[in-house]
Amino acid sequence: MNGEISILVVEDDPVIVEFLQTGLKYEGYKVSAVHTGKDGLQLLLQESFHLLILDIMLPDIDGFEICRRIRSLEHAIPILLLSVKKEIADRVNGLDSGADDYLSKPFSFDELLAHIRALLRRSGAHPGQTKIQSGDICLDTQTRKVYSKNESIDLTPTEFSLLELFIHNPYRVFTRETLLNRIFGYSYDGGTNIIDVHIYHLRKKLDDKSHQLICTHYAVGYAFYPEKK
Template sequence: MKLLLVEDDAQTAGFVIHGFRERGHVVDHAPDGREGFFLATYNAYAVAIVDRMVPHMDGLSLVRALRSAKIQTPVIFLTTMSGIDDRVEGLEAGGDDYLVKPFAFSELYARVNALARRAPVSTQQTVLRVGDLEMDLLKRTVTRGGAAIDLLPREFQLLEYLMRHADEVVTRTMLLEGVWEFHFDPKTNIVETHISRLRAKVDRGRATGLIQTIRGSGYTIRAPATAP
């Protein structure tokens, strides 16, 4: 995929560009907000990675300008401020996600992928399917191979999040934010605990496990047939 990176710090830019190119993606780099706006207007990017503090036009203004120009490229903000108000500000300006520097590359990669593959808003799915696992969002039921699986509300939410991001790597932080709405790092292994319980209910006694752990990155749910 083709990505735009608006970042003035050469080292961070190099780190991000290197990471994506290594995985076979194209990254255009703008060292300031004006150039970033220019590039974003004339090229179609899958995702724009925008640092909030860049010269000439700061990240927030850049995204506001893009949105008012009807450019809907998904945007993930990068910031050194671990401020609690900043995230809300970024989202209100039209950003889609938010990552605090410094970050692990795997975290950024997973989030960019999630944004790039995000289904258009119009497709309101009521049933999610991964292999023989089926989730009915209206009836709030989950079945695997026709057999009902009884889930607690939190487990249902967790599975829904994974299934909405099927075939993608979902990081621990993404789960904490998306399922628990925790915007901080808990000290206990709450994600691991719930994943292992969910996995016990979904995958126990089955020949193929759908929920997989990607070491050092996070989790993914994928049907065996599409597995690489």
């Protein structure tokens, strides 16, 4: 669903670039990454992006300066600054030089995603839609109500999160570990059987007796198919 949205990452640390690229791609964004400010500015002028993630400490031009240059060109791209510096003065400096948001390292990836969503929503690139229709199922993230064939279904919060994840990522096969991490957090210690239990209840509530909606991939995990096979 994020396939249309392209993000430019300007960051000199190769490992941070690597995880940003991988993680954001998994979330469905199109990601380009460069290591220096000069390359970043050049790429920004050549192609169009929906969002810029910018590190402040770059080897050539610093992030503040890049922000100022972009704004002086009357480029309206939303900019998310990343920095190790946590002081208020640095945040103020960052926002004053033209950035839209500031995130201090080390950040949580979930937080980064939330910031990206907020920035995209504000810039209009990301429709702030709350209702998602997928096949017969309609899911409202704001009211947390689920309708199947226009009939309301009562789901527990865990089941709702599972369904939301599946609807956002149709056809993608999730392993039980991944589902556990995404639903219960990274530090959850229990076994993966709990996922099977929740999937069982979800299938029952969605009336998915033939496992065509939520399909089991043996020895791998589960995937969601909005159109019945």
